[in-house]
Structure formats: C-alpha cells, structure tokens
Amino acid sequence: MTSPLGSVASLAAKVGGAVVGQVRSVLGQGGGAGAASAPASGWLAVSIYREPSELDATALPAPLAAYGDRIETRIRPAPGGKGSELAVRLTRGSSGKTSGPARLSGSDPNADLRSALRQAKQLIEVGEVLRVDPASHGKRNATPAGAVLEVATKRAPKGGVL
C-alpha cells in the first residue's frame, strides 16, 4: 500500500532524480575543502576514552591483532582528559593516501584497517562491536539509487576520513 504525498517536493524528483542525484553528490564530493585527504604519514588514529595504561600494544583486540606485523601501532595519552590515542598504519603496501569518495567507492587499501581500528575502539570502550544487520526492512526496489546506496552503505564501515 503506497500513497503519493504529492507536493512541490516531488518536483525535485524530476529535476535529475532526487535520490540518485543527492546520494551521488554526497558520496562524490566529499565534505568540502580538504575533508577527504589522508595524512602523509599514513597513520590512522582514533581516540579511546580509556587511560593509556589500559591499552596494551602487544594485546590489541582481535580485529587489529589479526594484522600481526603488517601494522605498526602507536599509543599515547590524549590531551585534555580525552583518554588515549591509538594509531595504526600498514607496514607494507600502499600508504593509504586515497580520497574520501574513493573510500566509499571501494578503491582504498586502508579500508579494512580503518574498519578494524573502529572495531578495536568499540571493543575497548564498550566491550562489543555494535551490529546493525540484519535490520528489519521491507521490499527493496532494484533502482539505480538503491544500488548506489547499497554499495556505499556496505563500504561505509570502512570508509570516511579516519
């Protein structure tokens, strides 16, 4: 059962396809000036609201531990009582200098590491990795907008500017 909520906004749909247009422009432009670049050093960093003494570089949570010597790790106190800064970078392969949009479109060597770092942060802070899938939903339409968004959503845990 569907009811069109016809109004001026439906005009937007006609002007270039609202959803496709908007998702593309969001995913394609980054967030404006400079938002999409990675640091030259290749380090990916998160702040964790725990004392540095509670973090052990030799006993990192599984998602990072699995990298073994393929990553370097750096732990230091976060200033201003913000806990600790945990940074990781790949020791081999690309330095991960890809743009934000490239990360959402899937051509990013740091993608898995970024996701592993986020998971490690959650495991240390909360004790478990938050799952959203499977989320209850109705019928998915096979539309171009839906397809673009599905790909972007799948990659979103690994994407972003971290």
Add this chain to the structure above:
Amino acid sequence: MKAVTWRGVNEVGVEDVPEPKILNDHDIILEVGLSVTCGSDLHLLGGYIPAMRAGDVLGHEFMGRVAEVGRAVTKHKVGDRVVVVSFIGCGLCWYCEQGLWSLCDNGNPNPGITETLWGQSIGGCFGYSHAMGGWAGSHAPYIRVPYADNGAFTIPDGVSDERALFASDAAPTGWTGADQAGIRAGDVVAVWGAGGVGQMAARKAMLMGAERVVVIDRFDNRLEQVRTHIGAETLHYEQVDVPAELREMSGGRGPDVCIEAVGMEAHSSGPQYLYDQVKQQMRLQSDRPTALREAIYACRKGGTVFALGVFGGVVDKFPMGAVMNKALTLRGAQQHGQRYVPEILDLMSRDEVRTEHLATHVMSLDDGPKGYRMFKEKEDGCVRAVFRPGG
C-alpha cells in the same frame, strides 16, 4: 510484522518486515506502544536527506513495553514501560561522558557516509537513513533498541503513554536547544516553529526563567496550542514583521536567544522562498534556511542562535556578516536526550510539562500513509500523527 516504510520520495508504504532479534548484549526488543511522526521525517520524505532505501522502516520517537532483554542489560526487565531516546549512545565514549550523546562515537555503524559529508560522523538514530546508521524505525509492533541501559527510561506510573511518548524526541530536543543555548533568567527568547520541537523549546525556556518567550509560526492552531498549553506568547509571521515585533518586545535589543525549530524546508512568503526552493531542487543548495536567516538577523548583539531544525548539507545566502559583526554565538545539535529525559519525565509526572495536545491524530499502522500526509499537509489541524501498532 507490519511496518510503515519509506518507499521513495514522497511515498510512504505499509508492508511486512521481519521481526527484530537481539544482536548485541546491550539490546532490548521493545513492543512498541506508541510511535509518532516527527518534522525530521518530512525531510526524509521530501528526499532532502539522502541515504534512504525503499523498505526502510520509519519512526524514531516512541515508547512501549520491554519484550526481551539482552544479557548485559541491567536496568530493564521484561514488561517495563519505557520511553526510548531517538539517538543511540554507548554511554562510554568521551562524547557520551560529556553528555553530548548524539555525538556518540560508537552509535553509528556506517560512519563513513557522514564522515565524508561533514568531516566527522555523529551517533546513530532510529529510522533515519543509512547515513545515521541504518537502524530500523519504530513504526512497527517491535523494535530493537541497542545500548538500552542508556537510551530506555522507565516511565513513572502517573505519566500516560501519550505524554511520555514525547519524552523520546520532541521534548529532549527542545531541552537541548534551550539548555545548550545557555538561556538565563531574564532573557527574551524567540523560537521559530510551533511544531512539537518549538513548543518544547519554549517550555524549557520558560522553566529556565526566561522573562519573555515568543513562538513564531503561521498556523493558527499551533500558535493557539503555544498560548494555551505552553503559556508562551506568539507571532504570526504572515501577519507581522517578525524582527520588528521582536525588537519592540525586547526594548529595541532583539532576543537574547533565538532558537530555530523549523529546519531545512522552511517556508516563507517572499521572493527569497522561490529562489531557495528552486536552488534546493536544482541541488545547488541542499537546505532552505529561511527561518535561520531571520533568527540571525533578529538576534541581539552578542546573543545566541541555536539551530534545532535539521539541516543536511549546505545553505545559500548565509548572513555571515551578521554573525561576525554582531558577535553572535551560533550553535546547533541533534538532541542529547539521555541527559534530559529523567528531568523531563519528572516534570511530566508533576504536570509541569504537558504534551498530549501534540498527539492530534492517533491511528493504526495501516493508516501510515494517511498519517504522514495529514502531518505534512497539516490537514485537519494535525500537529503530530501518532501510530498505535497494537491497533
């Protein structure tokens, strides 16, 4: 189970979706008692927030009874009557610790989308697109609530379902705006928008000791609600020159605090409206900031403007000159409900905060498309359409 879903731009459906299951130890499954439409949903319907997919369950403001609890949940048990904050906060990251719950580092499993868009991702929100986590919404008989010890609050016995419902989103959003704008005793406060959010912001401003609180809108029935149920003054923006009236009401100074509770689809009567609408539809700007511009213009020197209305991307003709030269403080936030709900429920139990009047139309999930149409078009004086999944 049956659910009200987003089917496409301006298309709402009712369809079968799978029942939720516990996936994390801090989850509860809630049997939804009441679930209400919010102005934020209109931005989703209009297609102004990207990242919605056909089949996504709508709804983020809700209350109900606990049906199942995860292993790590300590505050709730099966059968508890609770109201749930629309934003999902872990309670353990630095932001949650600061009380900035909607900024939680851990509540959004899809951080890449908003990080790319805004530079950082914020927390997750139920029923509010894949950019905000892809969480299923509450217009359904059951919903999964992660981090339930933080987000779900037991409703005091004397508070009705219809009242407690709005402690989920409308009231804590109003509280966020008034509190974070730093209202002080004796302030003159102006609020743009007399929907649920604007009304609640006005109520909190009064409770904080504001000398005068004025709410601005063009719908007589909403302005009437403000006068009767909130006790604030009103201005009809199609009948008067708003900045001029506000100057007069504040001894020529302008309001100390201006709260914008309208959002990216603001309406206006001037030629600027057409300009904004066309630019928005051409994707040259994503949001129409009519009320925000007026708030900045009206605000006194050195005052604070708080954007509670949701904006998604970029706005055009932003009066930066006024912000800079008048030394304004400009702030915004999604609601930090977890820090305000206990106070709100307590005030509700003492009749200091009343919200039932917002629930102008209560209906079943089958009426989802009709409810959204009535809410959007403000048919029959609709202020909020409320769904009762139990029929």
